Amino acid sequence: MRYVKLPNENFDEFFNSLKNWGKVYAPVKQGNIYTFKNVEKLSEVSLNYTRTMLPPKKFFVKPRDEMLRLKDSRWEKCGEAEKTVLFGVHSCDIHGLQILDKVYLDEPADPYYKERRENSIIIGISCMPDEYCFCKSLGTDFAMSGFDLFLHELPDGWLVRVGSVRGHEISWANEELFEEVSEDDLKNFRAFEERRAKAFKKKLNKEGLADMLDLAYDSPVWKKYEKICLGCGNCNMVCPTCRCYEVCDKWINAYEAVRERRYDSCFMVSHGLVAGGHNFRPTRLDRFRHRYYCKNYFDPEAGFNCVGCGRCDEFCPAKIEHVKVLDEVREALE
Structure with a gap:
C-alpha cells in the first residue's frame, strides 16, 4: 500500500x-x-x-x-x-x-x-x-x-x-x-x-457469542425486549448490511408496468409469510430475536453481519441498545 x-x-x-x-x-x-x-x-x-x-x-x-x-x-x-x-x-x-x-x-x-x-x-x-x-x-x-x-x-x-x-x-x-x-x-x-x-465507550463481548446464542434461544431477555420493540423496522432500514428486499410489479396502465425492488424488513409480519399462508416468524418475539441471530451469529467464512456502526441504537424510537441486549442475554445464562 x-x-x-x-x-x-x-x-x-x-x-x-x-x-x-x-x-x-x-x-x-x-x-x-x-x-x-x-x-x-x-x-x-x-x-x-x-x-x-x-x-x-x-x-x-x-x-x-x-x-x-x-x-x-x-x-x-x-x-x-x-x-x-x-x-x-x-x-x-x-x-x-x-x-x-x-x-x-x-x-x-x-x-x-x-x-x-x-x-x-x-x-x-x-x-x-x-x-x-x-x-x-x-x-x-x-x-x-x-x-x-x-x-x-x-x-x-x-x-x-x-x-x-x-x-x-x-x-x-x-x-x-x-x-x-x-x-x-x-x-x-x-x-x-x-x-x-x-475513545470507544461501548464494547461488544464477542467471546463465545455463537455458543451463547445457541444456549439463549428461549432467554427471557428476548421476551422483555419484544414488549419494548415497536416492530417498526427502523433498524433494518438504516443498517449497512441488511440486504432483504421484495420485488413487485406496478402497473401504470394496461400496457405499461414497472418492476421495482425495494427494501424489506424482517420486522414486518409479511417478511416470513410463504405460500400456503404459513408464517415462519409469526410473532414479534420471533422477529426481534431473529435480527440478533442474523447480525451476531459468527460464520467462520463470512464473519459477523454487524459492523458496529451504532445506527440501530441511534435511530431506534424505543431506544433499544444492541450491545446492551446481548450483554443481558449473556448475564441471564450465568
Whole structure:
C-alpha cells in the first residue's frame, strides 16, 4: 500500500479534481442528521460527522429501485449506472459494503449492484467514535481494503493510503498536490489512532457469542425486549448490511408496468409469510430475536453481519441498545 500526504492548502483543489472521476457525494448535515448528498464545494461537506442515517449502501442497493420497465410488450432494463465518487466514507461502512459484496457479487452476480460498484470510487476518511460506536469490538474500525483512497487527519493535512489501482490513478493524476510522508506525519498518524482507540465507550463481548446464542434461544431477555420493540423496522432500514428486499410489479396502465425492488424488513409480519399462508416468524418475539441471530451469529467464512456502526441504537424510537441486549442475554445464562 502506498502512503502520501495531502497538505491542507491542497485539499480544496484535490476535492474539486474528484469531479473529473464522477458525481461527488459526501456527508452533509440536514437538521440533526447527516446524509450523503451530491456536493459541488468542499464547504458543503461535514468532515467531522459520526454517521449518516442511511449508509452508503443506498447507492448500490437503493431503497426503491426500478429494475425493468414493460413497454410495447417488452421488458427493458431501467437506466445506466452513473460514475460516482463517494467521499468521506467511514471504515465501518466500507466493511459493510464488503459484506454486501459477498452477497451481491457471488455467482450469479446481481447485475445492478455489480455495475454500480464498478462505476464507483470510494474515498474513506478517519473519524472519532461517539457513545453508539462499537466497531472496534468487531475489528471494523480500520479498513485495510475496500477503498480507493483513505484519508487520515494530520495537524497540517491528511495522510492518504492508496488502496486500489484506481486510487493510484487518482493520485498520479494529482501528483503535484501530494508530498512524501515524513516521520513526523507517521508519528502524528499513530498518535491519532491511539487516541481514537481509547475513545470507544461501548464494547461488544464477542467471546463465545455463537455458543451463547445457541444456549439463549428461549432467554427471557428476548421476551422483555419484544414488549419494548415497536416492530417498526427502523433498524433494518438504516443498517449497512441488511440486504432483504421484495420485488413487485406496478402497473401504470394496461400496457405499461414497472418492476421495482425495494427494501424489506424482517420486522414486518409479511417478511416470513410463504405460500400456503404459513408464517415462519409469526410473532414479534420471533422477529426481534431473529435480527440478533442474523447480525451476531459468527460464520467462520463470512464473519459477523454487524459492523458496529451504532445506527440501530441511534435511530431506534424505543431506544433499544444492541450491545446492551446481548450483554443481558449473556448475564441471564450465568
